[in-house]
Structures are given as C-alpha cells and as structure tokens.
Amino acid sequence: MSTEPITVLLCGVGGQGTILAADLLAHSAQAAGYEVKLSEVHGMAQRGGAVTTIVRFGEKVSAMVTDEGCADVVIAFETTEALRNISYLKADGKLLVNDETKKPLPVLTGKMEMPPDARGTLTKLGASLVPATKIAREIGNEKCSNVVLLGALANEVGIGKSFWEAQIETRLPARLTEINLTAFRAGFAYEEEAGLQ
Amino acid sequence: MRYMELLSGNEAIAQGAWEAGVRIGVAYPGTPSTETMECFATKEGVYAEWCPNEKVALEVGLGASAAGARVLATMKHVGVNVAADPLFTAAYTGVGGGLVILAADDPGMHSSQNEQDSRFYALAARIPIFEPSDSAEALRFTKEAYDLSERFDVPVMIRSTVRISHAKTLVEVGKRTEVSLKEYTKDPAKWVMMPAFAKLRRSVQDARVASLKEAAESCSCNEVMMKDSAQGIICSGAAYHYVVEALPHASVFKLGITWPLPAQALKDFEGAVDKLYVVEEASDYLSAQVKALGIQVADTPKTLPLAGELTPDIVRQAFGGKPRQAFEPFEGLPNRPPALCPGCPHRLVFKELTRARALITGDIGCYTLGALAPLSAMDTCVDMGASISMAHGFELVMGETEKPQPVVAVIGDSTFAHSGLTSLMNTVYNQGGGTVAILDNRTTAMTGRQGNPFNGETLQERPTRELDLETVVAALGVTDIKTIDPFNMKAVRQAIKEALANKDLSVLIFRAPCILLEKTRDVPVFVDETCTDCGVCTSLGCPAISRDVLAQRAVIDEALCVGCGQCEQYCASSSIRKSGSW
Numbered sequence: 206m207s208t209e210p211i212t213v214l215l216c217g218v219g220g221q222g223t224i225l226a227a228d229l230l231a232h233s234a235q236a237a238g239y240e241v242k243l244s245e246v247h248g249m250a251q252r253g254g255a256v257t258t259i260v261r262f263g264e265k266v267s268a269m270v271t272d273e274g275c276a277d278v279v280i281a282f283e284t285t286e287a288l289r290n291i292s293y294l295k296a297d298g299k300l301l302v303n304d305e306t307k308k309p310l311p312v313l314t315g316k317m318e319m320p321p322d323a324r325g326t327l328t329k330l331g332a333s334l335v336p337a338t339k340i341a342r343e344i345g346n347e348k349c350s351n352v353v354l355l356g357a358l359a360n361e362v363g364i365g366k367s368f369w370e371a372q373i374e375t376r377l378p379a380r381l382t383e384i385n386l387t388a389f390r391a392g393f394a395y396e397e398e399a400g401l402q
Numbered sequence: 403m404r405y406m407e408l409l410s411g412n413e414a415i416a417q418g419a420w421e422a423g424v425r426i427g428v429a430y431p432g433t434p435s436t437e438t439m440e441c442f443a444t445k446e447g448v449y450a451e452w453c454p455n456e457k458v459a460l461e462v463g464l465g466a467s468a469a470g471a472r473v474l475a476t477m478k479h480v481g482v483n484v485a486a487d488p489l490f491t492a493a494y495t496g497v498g499g500g501l502v503i504l505a506a507d508d509p510g511m512h513s514s515q516n517e518q519d520s521r522f523y524a525l526a527a528r529i530p531i532f533e534p535s536d537s538a539e540a541l542r543f544t545k546e547a548y549d550l551s552e553r554f555d556v557p558v559m560i561r562s563t564v565r566i567s568h569a570k571t572l573v574e575v576g577k578r579t580e581v582s583l584k585e586y587t588k589d590p591a592k593w594v595m596m597p598a599f600a601k602l603r604r605s606v607q608d609a610r611v612a613s614l615k616e617a618a619e620s621c622s623c624n625e626v627m628m629k630d631s632a633q634g635i636i637c638s639g640a641a642y643h644y645v646v647e648a649l650p651h652a653s654v655f656k657l658g659i660t661w662p663l664p665a666q667a668l669k670d671f672e673g674a675v676d677k678l679y680v681v682e683e684a685s686d687y688l689s690a691q692v693k694a695l696g697i698q699v700a701d702t703p704k705t706l707p708l709a710g711e712l713t714p715d716i717v718r719q720a721f722g723g724k725p726r727q728a729f730e731p732f733e734g735l736p737n738r739p740p741a742l743c744p745g746c747p748h749r750l751v752f753k754e755l756t757r758a759r760a761l762i763t764g765d766i767g768c769y770t771l772g773a774l775a776p777l778s779a780m781d782t783c784v785d786m787g788a789s790i791s792m793a794h795g796f797e798l799v800m801g802e803t804e805k806p807q808p809v810v811a812v813i814g815d816s817t818f819a820h821s822g823l824t825s826l827m828n829t830v831y832n833q834g835g836g837t838v839a840i841l842d843n844r845t846t847a848m849t850g851r852q853g854n855p856f857n858g859e860t861l862q863e864r865p866t867r868e869l870d871l872e873t874v875v876a877a878l879g880v881t882d883i884k885t886i887d888p889f890n891m892k893a894v895r896q897a898i899k900e901a902l903a904n905k906d907l908s909v910l911i912f913r914a915p916c917i918l919l920e921k922t923r924d925v926p927v928f929v930d931e932t933c934t935d936c937g938v939c940t941s942l943g944c945p946a947i948s949r950d951v952l953a954q955r956a957v958i959d960e961a962l963c964v965g966c967g968q969c970e971q972y973c974a975s976s977s978i979r980k981s982g983s984w
Contacts, residue, residue, distance in 0.1 A: 218738065231570060235408055242536075243408070243570040246512045253945050254740035268643040269536075269569040272715035274728030288732040296727060309738035313948035314776045314940045317736035330729070347961075 210240075210263030211362055212271045216290045217282025218307050219253050222351030226280075227258035229355060229376060233368045234262035244269040253310070255286055280358055282337075282351065283307050284323040291330065299361050300332040301396075303354055304339070333357070333399055340391050349388035356392020360400065366393065409573045411566035414537035415504055416441035417573070418544025419474040422500070423581030425449060426466040428459040430820065431849035432478030433513040434567040435506035439476045440852075443861045447578070452846075452853050452861045455786070455820040456481035460488045460503065464557075467501040468593060470583035472548055476504040479520050480785065484821070486523065489557070491595050493527040494603040496555035496610075498584045500548035507563045509684035510711035515766065515785065517709060519685040520561045524661040528611050531559040531661045532623060533638040537571040543623055543658060552584075554610055554617070561660070563683065565640040565711070615662045623658025626671060633721075634675030636668065636692055641681050641712055648718035660688060665695045672697050681720075683712045742771050744946040745923070745964035747888040747914035748841050751812075752779035753942055753972075754894045755839070758902055761796060761807040765789035765822075767814040768848045768916075769841050776943045780812070787821025789813045794825070794834040808902040810837040815871065816846035816854040823878070829907055830879040837901040838909045841888070842871060843916040851919060871911055880909045888912035891971040917964060924965030925980045929956045933977040939969040 213230060217223040224245055231243040239262040246257065259271050273292040280301045281287030287302040294300055304324070311317040320326070324334060337353040344353075352373065359369050373385050409417065415438050419427070427450035429439035443450035453459035456477040463475040477485060482505045492501070505520035524531035532547050534540040540562065547558040591599045618624070633652040635645050642656045655671045657663070672678050677700045680689040686708065693699050702720040706712070715726060742749050752772040755762055756779045764770055764780035765788060773780035782792055793811035800806050813822045818840055826838060845859075846852040853859030858868025875883050882904055886897045894912070901908035926946075929939075933955035939947050946962035947969060949955075958969075960981065970978045 219740065228570075231408055235406075235572065240572060241408060241570070244565055245568050246564065253738075253743070255738040267646045268714045269565055269571065269640065270644075270711075270713050272713045272726065273731075274726040275715070285735060285738070289735050289738075291729045292731040294729055296729075308948060309736050310741045310943060310945060311739070311775070312736045313945065314943065315937075315949045315951070316775065320732065320735055326732075 208264055210261045210266045211278070212276045213260045213278045213280060213358070213362065214257060214271060214276040214290060214293050215260070215280050215282070216255070216257045216286040218286065219256050221256075221282040222348060223256050223258055223282055226351040226355050227260050229352070229369070229372050230260050230358070231262070232372045232376060233364050234260070236368045236371060237364045239263055240266045242266045242269040255289065257290065278358065278361055280354055282354065284327060285309070285320065287327055287332065288320060288323055300327065300330060301354065301357055301361070302327055302332045302334050303337040303350060304334040305337070305350070333396065335392065335395060337392060340395065341388055344384060344387050344391060346384055349385055352385045352388040353392035353395075356389040356394075357396035359389070359393050360396045405575055406572045407575050408570045409537045410437065410568055410570050411534065411537050411540045411562050412438040412568070413441045414540035414573050415544050415560060415562070416445065417575055418541040419502065420445040420448065421541070421576050421578050422472060422545045422548040423579050424472040424474050424548070426463065426471050426473045427451070427476070428453055428463045428466075428473065429476040430454070430456045430459055430481060431846055431852045432481050432506070433849055434508060434562070434564045435476045435478045435481070435504055436849045436852070438504055438506075438567070439474075439861065442474060450861050454855055456485040457487060460485040460492070463501060464488060464492050464495070466499070468498045469586050470498045472499040472581055473501045474504070475501070477506070478514065479505055479507040479518050480514060480516065482520055482523055484786070489523065490527045492557045493529050494595055494600055494607055495593055496606070497551055497557055498586060499581070500551035501557040502544065502547045502551060502560060503557060504560045504562065506567050507561060509563055512564055515783070517684050519687050520559065521660050521685070521687045524559050524561075525687070525691070528607060529557050529559055530554075530614055530659055531561050532658060533561050533660050534566055534658070535639050535642045535656065536566070537569070537573045539658065540566060541573050541575070546623060550617075554614055556610060556614070561639070563640055611662065615665065618659055618662045618664040619666055621659055621664065624664055624667065625656045625658070626667070627654045627656070628674065629653050631674060632676050634671055634678045635681055636671070636678065636688065637681045638688065639683070641683050641717075644712050644714040644717045645681050647714040648723070649721060657688075661691070663691055663695065668692060668695060668697055681706065681712070681717055684709055739774055740771060741774070741943060741945050742768065743917050744944050744962045745917035745966035747843055747912065747917070748772060749777070749942055749944065750891055750894055750968045751839060751841060751888050751912050752777045754891070754898050755779055755810055755812070757895070758898050759807060760810040760837075760902065761800070763789045763793040763796065763809065763811045765811075765813040765817045767817055769812060769814055772812070774943070776941050786817050787813070787825050790822050790825035790829060790838055793836050793838065794829045794832070797834055797836045808837065810839055812839045812841060814847070815840065815842040815844065815856040819855045823874070826875070826880070826909075827878050835905055835907055837898075838907070840871065840909065840911045842911055842913040843919075844913070845916050845919055847916045847918065851916065875909050875911070880907055882906060882908040883911065884908070885911045885913055888914050889966060889968060891968070917966070924967070926958065926960045926963035926965050927967070927970055927978050928958055928960070928981045930977050930979060932975050934975050936974065938972045938974070939978065942969055942972065944969060
C-alpha cells in the first residue's frame with residue numbers, strides 16, 4: 206500500500222444504509238491496521254435527503270473530508286447520487302454504483318426531470334454497475350444491498366476479506382449476521398467475476 | 403496494551419468527561435451536539451437529563467457545580483444564545499466542581515439556521531475555550547478543561563464543529579478517575595450576583611483573565627510545528643488538518659485554546675517565519691484576535707471564503723494552488739431535498755393551512771420542512787419559539803395592511819416546551835388573537851426522537867410524569883383549545899376554519915406520534931385505473947407518491963407507503979384504495 210491514504214466517498218439517499226456501510230468499512234480498515242477517519246453529515250439528511258460519508262484510511266490520515274478529483278473510490282447507492290458526486294472521483298478512480306434509481310421529491314411532483322440515461326452515462330464514465338438491490342432481494346432482504354456493495358468494494362481497497370467478515374460478525378445484531386455475510390460474499394463474487402470479464 | 407477505539411468527537415467528549423469524573427450531564431438536543439449527552443448518559447455512575455432548553459440546562463449545571471460536582475452541559479451553537487444569560491454571569495461567579503460547556507458549531511449550516519462562531523462567546527464572556535481538531539484531542543482537551551475550570555474557578559467551553567462532532571477518528575480510551583465533591587459553603591459574595599457583590603467578582607474576573615493569559619502561554623494544547631520558515635500558518639480545529647494536507651511544508655501553530663490566545667508564543671512564531679497567515683472556517687474571529695495582538699497577518703493570495711466549510715483544496719487554492727483536474731460536475735440533476743416522511747402527521751395540517759390561505763409563522767424542527775415545495779406552507783422561521791411571538795407581531799400590524807391574512811403559528815411539542823410557553827403567555831397577556839397550532843408528535847423528532855416534558859420520557863429512562871399540554875395551555879389563560887387527530891382531513895379542516903373565524907386566540911393541538919416512533923405500518927394504498935391525474939395527491943409532497951407522466955396517473959410506491967390514509971381523503975375520484983396484497 207502506498208503512503209497516500211485511500212479515500213472512499215459513499216453517497217446515497219437517507220435510509221439506504223450508507224452510514225452503516227461506512228462504519229463497517231472504517232472498522233475493517235482499522236482492524237487491518239490502518240489509521241482511519243470517517244466523516245458524515247446527518248441531521249436533515251435523515252429525512253430522505255442526499256447523504257455522503259467519507260472514509261479515509263492509510264498509514265497516516267490528516268483531513269477527514271475530501272475534495273473534487275481526490276476520491277480513489279466513489280461508491281454510490283443510487284445512480285442519480287453517483288452522477289451528483291462524480292466530480293469527487295480521481296481520474297483513475299473506481300466508480301462503483303448500485304444499479305438502482307430513486308426519484309427525488311421534485312421529480313415525484315413533476316417539477317424536475319430525471320437525467321436522461323443515467324446508466325449509459327455512468328457506464329461511459331467507466332462505472333461498475335452492481336445489481337446490489339436485486340442481489341439483496343434474492344438473498345432475502347433488500348436492506349442488505351449496502352453490504353452487497355461493500356462486498357464489491359472489498360476487491361478494490363486492499364483490506365483482506367477476513368477483516369470485513371469479522372466486522373459484520375461483531376457489529377451487526379446476531380439475527381442479521383448470517384444474511385449479511387451472504388450479502389457480502391455475493392457482492393464480492395459479483396465484482397470479482399465482473400473484473401475477470 | 404493501548405486500547406484504541408474509533409469514536410466520533412461527540413463520543414470522545416462524553417468519554418473524556420466520564421474519565422474526568424463528571425457526575426452530572428445536562429442538555430437540550432441539537433445537531434451536531436446531540437450524541438454527546440446521549441453517549442454520556444449510558445456511562446457508569448453518572449446522572450444525565452434532557453432539559454426543556456439550554457438556559458435551564460446551564461442553570462441546572464451551575465447549581466450542580468456550585469454544590470460541588472463536575473458537570474457537562476452540551477448544546478448546539480444557537481443553543482448558546484439561549485444559555486447566554488446564565489453563561490455571562492457564571493463567568494463572574496465561577497464554579498464549584500468543574501463546569502464544561504460544549505458548543506457545537508455548524509459551519510456550512512448542514513442542520514442549522516445560522517453559522518455563528520461560538521468563540522465570540524468565549525471572548526465576550528471571558529471564559530477559556532478549547533478547540534479539538536480530532537476525537538483524540540476532544541477526549542484529552544475535555545479532561546484538561548475540567549482541570550482548568552477548577553484551577554481558575556471558571557466555566558470552560560469546548561468548541562467543536564460538525565467535522566469534529568460527527569467525524570470518527572482513533573482514540574485511546576482510559577479509566578474513570580473518581581473526583582470527590584467540592585464542599586459547598588454559603589458564600590453570597592461569590593454566588594449572589596447583586597451589584598455590590600458582582601462588582602467585587604468583576605475584579606476577581608479581571609485578575610483571573612490575567613492569570614489565564616499567562617497559563618495559555620505554556621498550555622500543552624497549543625502546538626508549534628516548525629518546518630519551512632517561508633510560511634507560518636495559525637489555525638485550529640478541523641482547519642488544522644486541511645492546512646497540513648494543503649501546505650505540507652508550511653510551519654504551523656495549532657491552537658488548542660482559542661481564547662485567551664498565547665500572545666508571546668504567537669509573537670515568537672511571527673518572528674520565526676517570513677509570512678504569517680491565519681486559516682479558519684466561516685469566520686474572522688481568529689484573524690481579528692491575532693491582529694489585535696499587534697501581529698502582522700498576511701492576506702492569502704486568494705481570499706478564503708467567509709462562509710461555509712473549508713476543505714484541503716480550498717486552502718491549497720487560497721495559497722495559489724491551481725484547481726484540480728476532475729470530472730465535470732453533472733449539470734441539471736434534480737436536487738434531493740429532505741422531506742417529511744411518508745405517514746408524517748404534520749403533512750395534512752400544512753396542506754389544510756395552505757388551503758385556508760393562512761400566513762404561517764414556523765418554528766425549528768422536522769416541520770420546518772413544510773416550507774419546501776410542494777407544501778410551501780411557511781412564511782417565517784427564525785428561532786426556537788419565534789413562531790408564536792412573531793405571529794403576535796404579524797397580528798398587531800396585519801389589520802392595517804392592504805391584504806390582511808389570518809395568522810397561524812406552527813410549533814412542535816418540544817419547541818413549545820423549549821421557548822413557546824413564554825411566547826404564548828405574552829400573546830394571552832397582551833390580548834393577542836390569531837391561531838397557534840401545536841404539532842404534538844410526542845417527541846423531539848428532528849434530532850433523533852429524544853424525550854421532552856410533553857412526552858414524559860427522560861434521558862436515562864427514569865420514571866417521570868408527563869405534562870398535560872391542554873392543561874398547561876389552559877393554565878396560561880387560553881380558552882379556545884381543541885385537540886384534533888391530524889390524520890382526519892375533515893376534522894383538521896373544520897378546526898382550522900373555526901379557529902380562523904375566531905377573533906380571539908385559539909390553540910389547536912394536533913396530536914399523533916411521529917411515524918418513526920411506532921414502527922408499525924398499515925396496509926399500503928394503491929392507485930387504480932380511475933385516476934384522473936388531477937395532481938392533488940402529489941401536492942401533499944409524500945415521497946411515496948409520484949406522477950407517471952406517460953400513463954397520466956398517480957403511482958404509489960408500496961415499499962415507502964405506510965398506509966396512513968392521508969392521500970385517500972384528498973382523492974376526488976376515489977382512485978386511491980387499500981392494497982389487498984399486504
């Protein structure tokens with residue numbers, strides 16, 4: 206690992222589990238021996254607003270926030286939020302997107318329109334579209350889509366699989382451990398296969 | 403072995419207070435401070451309570467401190483305004499047991515109505531203020547703050563910002579040191595702040611300020627990191643990390659205490675560097691204070707923004723760095739504002755108030771979201787309790803305007819307890835009219851559903867009594883009081899109609915629990931083929947309802963719908979029905 210810290214920006218919609226995912230990422234990085242900083246903004250975001258969380262880890266981390274063009278990975282829980290945060294990605298960064306779209310209120314009420322062909326735009330930008338919500342639904346709980354995405358992320362950031370799984374086992378309620386481990390492994394396998402193709 | 407934990411700044415302050423032997427915690431919730439007291443309340447051997455407001459909290463804290471215990475009081479920056487009255491005089495009385503006040507600022511206004519800098523309070527009240535730059539410092543400085551408080555007989559502030567309070571960094575946690583109670587002895591010259599005694603305490607304060615300034619010179623919370631002498635940067639808090647990242651070769655003076663400043667140490671730093679700059683966020687507090695010491699502060703090549711948060715890149719560019727190559731931001735995206743939840747009991751009330759063409763003075767809480775489209779049901783929102791007092795002000799003048807409108811104040815249960823009671827008392831006392839709508843959702847919802855006097859829940863789940871809202875309002879002298887189910891459109895409409903027709907003051911209590919309190923949900927509704935695409939249901943601004951432009955009808959997202967039935971009541975074609983499949 207380089208001496209420069211790795212910066213991951215997680216973005217989505219309030220209620221999608223971005224904050225829990227960021228927490229699992231941060232603790233996995235800590236367990237793997239890195240210095241970690243995590244910065245989140247809640248408050249108004251809890252009411253269905255846009256949410257972003259930043260996790261930075263490495264031998265030494267200074268700022269707890271990041272800038273445009275500085276994120277090694279942008280992990281988006283929703284396609285519109287992926288487009289909204291695209292400017293944060295490094296030129297050679299990794300864009301990981303849940304293949305899921307949630308319409309914001311101004312669109313629901315007909316005041317604004319969704320971006321045309323968000324998926325196409327994201328694919329052109331080199332994004333990996335992960336059907337995380339679909340995978341989670343198949344496993345049995347749509348809410349695990351955040352952990353499916355973490356599984357896909359695990360391939361990208363050089364933290365061993367065992368560190369992630371240990372955090373899932375210790376930080377989630379016992380009744381949710383098994384399904385989340387399955388979700389994590391499914392995301393990991395999906396991204397691994399996508400990488401091979 | 404050292405035990406490191408990943409803690410938020412708020413958790414670290416709670417941990418620091420606990421390790422320092424603090425016994426008593428007092429607070430009113432407010433972003434980004436709230437989790438500090440929630441976390442402290444879970445610690446072994448402490449007492450913690452939510453108070454109706456920050457002034458009360460600080461006064462309870464001052465009493466407990468006078469009685470000899472170490473005390474933690476926490477609040478958001480605007481809460482300090484409310485607590486300012488006891489704060490300025492507590493700066494005269496001093497303390498018994500150590501008294502530390504967390505002021506959590508919100509540069510960037512993620513969840514606040516203004517961007518004020520709490521350091522000005524420390525300056526004005528002449529009390530020391532600590533500024534941690536991460537969670538480890540938050541813990542260490544909190545412990546230092548208690549020592550300083552007792553050593554100099556002074557309340558001490560800790561200033562955090564959202565990037566300290568809500569950032570998690572590694573912390574080494576320790577054990578609690580039990581601190582025995584300081585003995586209370588009757589001492590009117592210290593505790594009775596009438597002019598004769600206050601004059602004496604004022605000179606005590608002057609002497610204390612002089613010794614605090616001396617102590618600041620050698621305080622271990624201030625740190626100088628000499629590198630290249632071409633540039634010297636004075637900074638504090640989160641900005642320190644941005645400076646380190648943006649200007650890795652610059653020499654840095656990191657202030658851990660930003661009042662009083664270590665004048666001599668800063669002058670020495672000035673002498674050791676060619677050019678000296680101050681980097682701070684959303685304020686000019688620090689640069690003004692440094693300049694006031696007679697130190698030459700250079701202007702950055704590009705001016706730092708006076709509003710909003712900093713980032714490393716903003717700092718880098720202020721010192722002449724070129725903009726970074728990045729993907730073009732995507733233009734024309736629909737924004738994603740927060741919204742009242744599906745099933746929120748406030749929604750229908752706002753819809754009906756708009757329908758009645760009322761002028762609506764709003765207040766602070768989830769229901770402030772009623773100001774956003776499509777409800778657009780708010781004319782003003784300023785501070786806690788202002789809905790009722792501003793409504794009275796509008797009422798005084800409205801009759802003389804060309805387009806008089808009925809005036810309705812909208813306030814939540816917790817905000818009413820915080821500052822609405824005195825406002826309502828004033829309206830009654832001065833024979834004011836108008837309507838006050840109390841949206842009683844049985845909780846302090848916006849900050850994460852805390853207890854308050856009107857829901858009868860305490861912070862540490864101690865048994866208590868629930869204040870009866872109707873009785874309290876009646877006791878204030880209001881005669882026209884109605885309690886209404888906010889899910890019943892006809893009842894809401896009728897009650898508003900009657901209240902607006904009444905020239906005297908009416909209080910309408912809309913009571914139903916916050917949808918997030920009771921996680922039960924009813925069968926979701928769906929829209930059948932008889933939908934005429936009239937758009938009334940979407941005008942409720944429910945995140946579960948959208949318009950399918952191609953099919954020309956409304957659509958309800960079953961996953962989001964909680965089956966509250968508000969939209970059903972507005973559907974003229976009876977096209978919204980309970981889904982049978984749930």
